[in-house]
Amino acid sequence: MKNILILFGFMLTGIYSIYAQETIPVDIVNLSEITLAKNPTIKRNLLSINNAEGNLQIQKSAFDYQLISGLSLSRNALNLFELDPRNEFISNQLNSKNTGASVGLQKTFRSSLTASLSVDYTMANDNFPFNRFSQNVGSYIEDHSVSSTLSLTQPLLRGRGKQFATAQEKASLLNLESTNETAQFANSFEIFQTGATYWQYVAAYKNLEIFKQNEARVRNVLEITQKLVKADKRPAGDLAQIQADLANQERQTRVAEQTLYSAKLNLGRSIGLTEEESKKLGNPLDEFPTISESGYIKEFDESKFLEIAQNNRKDILASKKTQEALELQLNLAENNKKPQLDLTGFVNYGGMNMGNGLDRALATFSRNEGSNLGYGLSLNLSFPINNNLAKGSFKQNEAVLNDQQIANENLKRNIDINVSIALNNLSNSVKILEKAMESLNFYQEVYNNEQVKFKNGLTILLNLIQFQERLTFAELDYLQAHQQFALAIINLRYETGTLLVDLNNKENSRINKALFYTIPN
Numbered sequence: 231m232k233n234i235l236i237l238f239g240f241m242l243t244g245i246y247s248i249y250a251q252e253t254i255p256v257d258i259v260n261l262s263e264i265t266l267a268k269n270p271t272i273k274r275n276l277l278s279i280n281n282a283e284g285n286l287q288i289q290k291s292a293f294d295y296q297l298i299s300g301l302s303l304s305r306n307a308l309n310l311f312e313l314d315p316r317n318e319f320i321s322n323q324l325n326s327k328n329t330g331a332s333v334g335l336q337k338t339f340r341s342s343l344t345a346s347l348s349v350d351y352t353m354a355n356d357n358f359p360f361n362r363f364s365q366n367v368g369s370y371i372e373d374h375s376v377s378s379t380l381s382l383t384q385p386l387l388r389g390r391g392k393q394f395a396t397a398q399e400k401a402s403l404l405n406l407e408s409t410n411e412t413a414q415f416a417n418s419f420e421i422f423q424t425g426a427t428y429w430q431y432v433a434a435y436k437n438l439e440i441f442k443q444n445e446a447r448v449r450n451v452l453e454i455t456q457k458l459v460k461a462d463k464r465p466a467g468d469l470a471q472i473q474a475d476l477a478n479q480e481r482q483t484r485v486a487e488q489t490l491y492s493a494k495l496n497l498g499r500s501i502g503l504t505e506e507e508s509k510k511l512g513n514p515l516d517e518f519p520t521i522s523e524s525g526y527i528k529e530f531d532e533s534k535f536l537e538i539a540q541n542n543r544k545d546i547l548a549s550k551k552t553q554e555a556l557e558l559q560l561n562l563a564e565n566n567k568k569p570q571l572d573l574t575g576f577v578n579y580g581g582m583n584m585g586n587g588l589d590r591a592l593a594t595f596s597r598n599e600g601s602n603l604g605y606g607l608s609l610n611l612s613f614p615i616n617n618n619l620a621k622g623s624f625k626q627n628e629a630v631l632n633d634q635q636i637a638n639e640n641l642k643r644n645i646d647i648n649v650s651i652a653l654n655n656l657s658n659s660v661k662i663l664e665k666a667m668e669s670l671n672f673y674q675e676v677y678n679n680e681q682v683k684f685k686n687g688l689t690i691l692l693n694l695i696q697f698q699e700r701l702t703f704a705e706l707d708y709l710q711a712h713q714q715f716a717l718a719i720i721n722l723r724y725e726t727g728t729l730l731v732d733l734n735n736k737e738n739s740r741i742n743k744a745l746f747y748t749i750p751n
Contacts, residue, residue, distance in 0.1 A: 253512035254503075258428050261501055262741040265424045268502035272420055275413035282409040286402040293399075298334040298348070319359055320369075326356035327370075342395035344383040351376050353591065361584055370586075376594040377580035377602070387568040397562040404555035411548035414730055418544070420500075422724040425746050426717055427493070427500040432514045433713040434493035438486040440709065444702045445479040451698070452476060454685060463687055475695055518712040519747040521660055524719055526749055532653055535726055538750050539649045540642065542727030549638045556631040563624040569613035577605045645725070652725045656718040656749065659711065666704070666711040673697070673704040719749055726750050 254264075266272060308324040310317055316324065334348030357369040389395060452472045458464035498508020540546060582600035583590050594600070614620075680697045723729035728750040 252510060254507070254510050255515065256428075256431070256497075256512045257515040258425060258746050259741050259743055261428055261497070262421055262424055264503070265420055265501045266417070266741075269420050269424075269500075270502055272417050272502075275416050279406070279409055279413055282402075282406040286399070286406050289399040289402040293338055293340055296336040298332070298336065300330070300332045302328070302330040304328040316358060320357055324356055324358060326354065329353045338395070340396050340399075341392050342385050342390055346381045346383070347379070349376070349378045351591070351594075367584075371584060372586050372590065374583045374585075374591045374594045375580070376582075376591075377578055378595075379576055379578040381574055381576035383572050383574040385570070385572050387571040388566060389570075394562055394565045397558045401555040401558045404551045404558070408548040408551040408555070411544040411551065415544035415548070415727070418724060418727070418729045421741070421745075422720055422729055423500045424497075425720040425729075427497045428514070428516075429518070429713050429716045431490075431493045431497045431511075432516070432518065432716075433709055434486070434490040435514050436709050437706065438483070438490050440702065440705045441479065441483045441486045444698070444705075445476070445483050447698055448472065448476045448479050451681075451684075451695075458685075458687075471695070516743075516746075518716045519719060521663065521715070524715075524748055525751065526656065526660055528657075530653070532650060535649050535653060535722075535750065536646055538728065539645050539726040542730070543645055544727060544730060546638075546641060546645070546727075549634070549641055553631070553634045553638060556627065556634050560624070560627040560631050563620070563627040567617060567620040567624060569611060571612075572610045574608045574610065575606075576608070577603075579603050648725045649722075652718070652722040656715075656722055659715040659718040663708075663711040663715045666708040670701075670704040670708045673701045677701045716746070720746055722749055 254260075304327070306324075306326045306328070308326070310320070310322055310324055330350070330352045332348065332350045334346065336344065336346045338344045352375045353372050354375075355370045355372045359366050359368050361367050361371060362373070384390075452469070455464055455468050455472055459466050459469060494511050495505065495508045498505070498511055503511075579595075580602045581594045581597055582602075583594045583597055677697045677700075680693060684693075720729060723745060729745055
């Protein structure tokens with residue numbers, strides 16, 4: 231039994247070990263898709279769209295059907311005056327009961343016309359035995375009254391016409407579209423951040439490999455020197471210098487390990503992972519893009535990239551829609567400076583009936599006796615003398631629109647500058663990368679030659695160490711140049727609006743590798 235428990239414990243340990251070592255694949259497409267699913271900023275961008283949709287729904291509510299209903303019950307007891315002749319028929323107190331019910335339907339149309347249909351019913355009775363015609367009918371005989379009214383109201387000045395009736399709704403729709411465009415561009419920035427931190431992670435990973443290789447080279451030199459010292463071809467003092475250099479290289483390796491750890495967690499932070507999830511990120515699978523596969527050419531037309539940016543930047547589209555919404559609101563504010571003059575036409579039909587029972591109440595509409603038909607027109611004027619509210623609102627809307635126009639022009643100006651800078655950075659990064667590669671190849675050749683000379687006793691140890699360090703620096707410079715080139719590609723895509731993520735469009739929201747490896751076409 232004890233052996234079984236031990237075996238079971240080993241199995242659990244093994245399962246836990248496998249789970250604990252589970253890693254998240256680290257390629258740039260997979261990480262970008264995780265970003266779309268887990269990044270808090272992208273989630274907040276979706277909420278901003280939901281908020282704008284809610285505001286649009288609020289503005290649509292102005293055209294909702296409005297159902298209005300009411301029910302009232304009242305009981306009254308009136309102590310009659312001594313001289314009141316009704317004392318002859320009742321015992322000093324007039325008791326009355328009243329019941330009222332109403333139902334109505336109102337609708338404002340987008341043409342600015344408002345229609346209202348209502349039905350009102352009242353029933354009253356009391357303990358006075360005579361009705362309104364002085365007939366002795368007995369106590370508590372019900373008196374029914376029904377009135378139905380259809381009215382149509384048309385604004386003649388303020389708010390007249392579809393243009394002003396629907397201004398707030400159209401402005402909210404434009405604001406929703408603007409919010410959606412803004413969210414898309416903000417999402418593209420998060421993808422840009424993921425790409426940038428991924429390339430930092432790749433650089434940190436390769437940086438550690440370089441220092442490990444450098445450390446291995448120093449160890450190799452140490453082994454060669456030890457053999458040469460034993461063969462009396464090198465003084466023993468050379469060993470101390472190499473061991474000091476090895477200790478320094480080991481220190482640099484530890485620093486590179488710490489840099490890699492920080493880069494891994496920063497990558498997880500950018501994606502939206504927790505600290506524990508970030509630790510499970512595996513080694514990077516994608517290499518840096520090459521100049522040939524990027525589609526870069528030395529002679530490019532800057533104006534084409536500026537045109538691409540102006541046509542694809544979602545923040546430009548968003549700002550234009552915001553301006554359109556503000557123009558609608560300014561027109562509405564201008565219209566609100568007018569007096570309120572409404573023309574209402576109405577038709578009402580009703581009737582009265584007396585007697586107890588539901589049939590008497592329902593017959594109120596159908597009986598010719600007591601029926602009532604009316605129609606008419608009314609003209610209502612409302613206008614504040616100073617009208618400061620409307621005038622002040624117009625000034626505020628005018629200032630906001632002018633501010634938005636300035637912001638739009640400033641946005642276009644900055645985009646042109648940023649695209650130009652991004653193109654210059656890309657061009658320079660290509661040149662730097664080519665020179666870094668050329669330098670690395672030369673230093674690798676020099677170091678290999680110096681190793682052969684050192685083995686043959688044709689050069690001193692100090693020269694070998696110096697060329698070894700220069701080779702390491704050349705490798706680091708090349709790595710940094712490659713990272714800057716990769717970053718320049720996605721930066722150009724971001725600035726031209728071609729690194730976009732539309733979460734509402736499943737086809738266009740798919741991430742592909744070309745976004746991070748090629749320049750905009």
